[in-house]
Amino acid sequence: MTEREVRVRFAPSPTGPLHIGGVRTALYNYLLARKLGGKMLLRIEDTDQNRFVPGAEEYILEALAWCGIVIDEGQGVGGPHGPYKQSERKPMYKQYADQLIADGHAYYAFDTPEELDAMRARLQAAKVPNPQYNSITRAQMRNSLTLPEDEVKALLDGGAQYVIRLKVPRKEEIRFQDLIRGWVVVHSSAVDDKVLMKSDGMPTYHLANIVDDHLMEISHVIRGEEWLPSAPLHVLLYRYLGWEKTMPQFAHLPLLLKPDGTGKLSKRDGDRLGFPVFPLEWHGTDAETGEATLSRGYREDGYLPEALVNFLAFLGWNPGTQQEIFSMDELIQAFSIERVSKSPAKFDQNKVKWFNEHYLRAKSNAELAPYLLTALHEHAIVCSQEKAEQIVGVMKERVSFPNDFWQEAKYFFQAPTAYDETVVSKKWNGPVATALTAYAEALPTTPEVSAEGLKTLFNDTMAAQGLKPGQVLQALRVAVTGAAAGPDLFETLVILGVPEVADRLRAAVATIPVAA
RNA sequence: GGUCCGUUCGUCUAGGGGUUAGGACAGUAGAUUUUCAUUCUACCAACAGGGGUUCGAUUCCCCUACGGACUACCA
Numbered sequence: 001m002t003e004r005e006v007r008v009r010f011a012p013s014p015t016g017p018l019h020i021g022g023v024r025t026a027l028y029n030y031l032l033a034r035k036l037g038g039k040m041l042l043r044i045e046d047t048d049q050n051r052f053v054p055g056a057e058e059y060i061l062e063a064l065a066w067c068g069i070v071i072d073e074g075q076g077v078g079g080p081h082g083p084y085k086q087s088e089r090k091p092m093y094k095q096y097a098d099q100l101i102a103d104g105h106a107y108y109a110f111d112t113p114e115e116l117d118a119m120r121a122r123l124q125a126a127k128v129p130n131p132q133y134n135s136i137t138r139a140q141m142r143n144s145l146t147l148p149e150d151e152v153k154a155l156l157d158g159g160a161q162y163v164i165r166l167k168v169p170r171k172e173e174i175r176f177q178d179l180i181r182g183w184v185v186v187h188s189s190a191v192d193d194k195v196l197m198k199s200d201g202m203p204t205y206h207l208a209n210i211v212d213d214h215l216m217e218i219s220h221v222i223r224g225e226e227w228l229p230s231a232p233l234h235v236l237l238y239r240y241l242g243w244e245k246t247m248p249q250f251a252h253l254p255l256l257l258k259p260d261g262t263g264k265l266s267k268r269d270g271d272r273l274g275f276p277v278f279p280l281e282w283h284g285t286d287a288e289t290g291e292a293t294l295s296r297g298y299r300e301d302g303y304l305p306e307a308l309v310n311f312l313a314f315l316g317w318n319p320g321t322q323q324e325i326f327s328m329d330e331l332i333q334a335f336s337i338e339r340v341s342k343s344p345a346k347f348d349q350n351k352v353k354w355f356n357e358h359y360l361r362a363k364s365n366a367e368l369a370p371y372l373l374t375a376l377h378e379h380a381i382v383c384s385q386e387k388a389e390q391i392v393g394v395m396k397e398r399v400s401f402p403n404d405f406w407q408e409a410k411y412f413f414q415a416p417t418a419y420d421e422t423v424v425s426k427k428w429n430g431p432v433a434t435a436l437t438a439y440a441e442a443l444p445t446t447p448e449v450s451a452e453g454l455k456t457l458f459n460d461t462m463a464a465q466g467l468k469p470g471q472v473l474q475a476l477r478v479a480v481t482g483a484a485a486g487p488d489l490f491e492t493l494v495i496l497g498v499p500e501v502a503d504r505l506r507a508a509v510a511t512i513p514v515a516a
Numbered sequence: 517g518g519u520c521c522g523u524u525c526g527u528c529u530a531g532g533g534g535u536u537a538g539g540a541c542a543g544u545a546g547a548u549u550u551u552c553a554u555u556c557u558a559c560c561a562a563c564a565g566g567g568g569u570u571c572g573a574u575u576c577c578c579c580u581a582c583g584g585a586c587u588a589c590c591a
Contacts, residue, residue, distance in 0.1 A: 047591080050590085116588090127517090129518045129519095130519070161589095165589095186519070190518080197589085204590085204591085205591045225521070225586095226586070227591090228520065229586040254584095314528065316528090316529095341529080342523095343521090343584095351528065351540080351542085354542090473551080474551065483551095483552090485552030486551075
């Protein structure tokens, strides 16, 4: 390949929310495009009108944007090769099917679904290993290869329903080089006479895909492994259409597998597995019952897009170095399609979580504060930006998701209504209660409202009470927060503020009974 | 069933004819910490099996097993 502009495309079907495997496919396409200075296209493959799902296209656009995958050309962006939605390109495909027929590489088929079923049943009964419409069986079917010319003409003129099928040669080795797998060789007898044009006048995936990739000057086709079996068919199409010289290079990505059992990760696995398989939340309807369904999304679950992207990039690829943390720009620099592995990868929930914690901790308090503020707002709690930043600052080391901030930091806004039993029973007693009362009294006199200042005051007060700080510390935390564990206690007190701490101490001493 | 693809620690993977088979996540233990978490340190843990080729194979070849994808007028 010399001097050809690199143009890759992500071509999903709008049949529902884009799932995480699709996001990875898009990501690899994007990384390659950027790495090689090429273009990333987005094409919507909606040739199946029955499976169209409203909102799916918008979802795809939003999900890619959230992940930071930028589309250079295509649906939602525009460009010189539009339209980028196949249903809007419908009139463009027929001529290529006609050309194939004229060249003897395709033919009309008039078989009804019932006739096709009957054929398959017949072959099955005859123990034919692989029942298909092919170079052998087409001789027994009703098509323009078996029917007299005038009858075919009459059928076509009479408006009979027909499809156009590719005439796959009987004995031919079809080979192509896959960027990830090397040479792949398939015998043409394993490929059936695929339908190219459906009876509703729409092309099938195979035709539309090849025509569009050609017209859009796609240089690399990077897609999931589920397409590998039909790649030989696509090679045939390029050849018969006369486009073999500019045929894109293929790269078939290994699949993403379910973390538990076996099989590829599917849209349905979401709730069952307890983690999202979609980038964004999806409001759908159950196909059977028609009831509204809600599928979790990484975004709503509190994952940072950079964490998801970093994790996904490493599922099936690695740079060959020990570095694991990569920003999008670093991924672009390091990416190469040759280093994509051949074997499928199981989804690892722990690893995504780890990536998320990493990116969460790397964020500034100012960046994190909005997450807390949003939750606070939902609970009608007013909080300053400054205080929110302080809180996330002490909390970010201990949470996995920004969504956890509210839950973990509740006591900054609400005085405890219950006190941790274990600590109370072990650490709470008369002298401790007295000492805490003394501390509450002393607090307003502290020369310095800082973690250091409050700690010094605490130590001095305890000394005066004849107690060691360690004997009272735990009780202090429980009295103020209700919890047994949390971030640095004196930092917490500073954020709470002296008057509030003093109030809470008095309340605790008044409510917690002293063991006899 | 048929065709195709795949197989290194529990998971993601590095490596590659001669290595103590490396890293990360998880797990375990310890250190630090007023606590939990963080952080740090250590430990645990793998070349699916069988044949070749070779002085030598986890690495190359073949077979078997296992896993997966595909096998629609769905993509």
